[in-house]
Amino acid sequence: MRNIFLSITFIIFGFSQIVLADYPDKAIRIIVPYKAGGGTDTIARGFAGAFSKAAGVDVVITNVNGGAGSKGVIQVQKAKADGYTLLLTGSTDMIGLSTFRKMPFKAVGSLDPVGGIYTTPTYILAHKDRGYTSLEEVIKKSKANPGKLTAGIGGKFGAHDVLANAVNGYKNAGFRIIAYDGGASLKKATIANEIDICIIHSPVLLNEVKAGLLNVIGTGGSLAKITYPKIQGTKTLREMGIPADVGVTRGLWAPKGTPKDVIKKLEKFIKAAATSEKFKKFGNNFGFGPKYYSSKAFLDLLNLEQSVYTDIKGKFMSK
Numbered sequence: 549m550r551n552i553f554l555s556i557t558f559i560i561f562g563f564s565q566i567v568l569a570d571y572p573d574k575a576i577r578i579i580v581p582y583k584a585g586g587g588t589d590t591i592a593r594g595f596a597g598a599f600s601k602a603a604g605v606d607v608v609i610t611n612v613n614g615g616a617g618s619k620g621v622i623q624v625q626k627a628k629a630d631g632y633t634l635l636l637t638g639s640t641d642m643i644g645l646s647t648f649r650k651m652p653f654k655a656v657g658s659l660d661p662v663g664g665i666y667t668t669p670t671y672i673l674a675h676k677d678r679g680y681t682s683l684e685e686v687i688k689k690s691k692a693n694p695g696k697l698t699a700g701i702g703g704k705f706g707a708h709d710v711l712a713n714a715v716n717g718y719k720n721a722g723f724r725i726i727a728y729d730g731g732a733s734l735k736k737a738t739i740a741n742e743i744d745i746c747i748i749h750s751p752v753l754l755n756e757v758k759a760g761l762l763n764v765i766g767t768g769g770s771l772a773k774i775t776y777p778k779i780q781g782t783k784t785l786r787e788m789g790i791p792a793d794v795g796v797t798r799g800l801w802a803p804k805g806t807p808k809d810v811i812k813k814l815e816k817f818i819k820a821a822a823t824s825e826k827f828k829k830f831g832n833n834f835g836f837g838p839k840y841y842s843s844k845a846f847l848d849l850l851n852l853e854q855s856v857y858t859d860i861k862g863k864f865m866s867k
Contacts, residue, residue: 581620586731594830598821638796664799664841669769683766694722700743717864751835768794
């Protein structure tokens with residue numbers, strides 16, 4: 549009986565090793581939890597080609613919009629933990645959802661972080677026809693007209709929302725915050741001059757900035773490395789007396805319980821793709837050179853950003 553048990557165990561273990569050794573042998577699906585056309589979707593599509601080449605299989609992007617990004621996250625959370633379904637989204641988007649809403653997941657612990665690929669600060673834009681040249685100028689006007697001036701954000705509970713509330717909270721700015729259903733919708737509203745200021749992840753809308761249609765009037769972190777010298781010296785929140793750093797790292801997660809050997813392979817593929825000439829070229833054209841984080845470094849970043857969001861929530865967003 550013992551020999552039969554050992555034989556069955558060997559067969560099962562041996563089969564699992566063969567499966568892991570063959571991974572990946574079919575297309576990998578990456579779920580982006582927003583509509584096509586936003587910043588995260590653009591980065592995902594810029595990354596997919598390099599990732600496909602590194603993994604040796606097709607990589608398919610699927611947009612799952614809804615619930616401020618939560619619908620796509622939950623779909624990955626429920627997916628089979630075999631390495632063939634991954635989530636690509638922003639670090640602070642995940643943190644915002646689980647910090648400000650009751651969710652069936654947490655940014656840390658519910659999914660396995662596999663690696664970060666692209667880091668950018670969140671910046672503040674205004675249509676040229678508004679005539680605004682600095683965030684401080686708009687804050688002064690908004691304080692004089694509380695609730696009249698509008699700040700557009702790509703959705704509730706993410707980095708955009710945190711930056712808007714930090715400005716309102718630390719400066720008593722009085723902006724009326726309007727949440728859109730993703731970056732694509734926010735982009736359209738900004739270009740159409742429907743809002744006073746737009747809070748969005750850089751370098752989204754950089755082409756419109758270069759064309760002179762939009763002005764960059766503030767930023768949640770340094771723009772020193774953006775590939776457009778004219779805005780590299782833009783004043784940060786901290787330089788305006790707002791003690792907050794707000795940005796995002798786009799990264800990839802796998803369902804909890806994905807085999808360690810599969811995670812190691814994914815990490816290898818992600819590193820190769822994120823540091824490839826193909827993705828570097830995309831990044832430089834988009835606005836920033838890519839920045840790679842290992843799974844451990846990405847987890848450390850998530851924990852650090854979580855502490856920032858917990859602080860902002862306690863001060864200004866707890867009601």
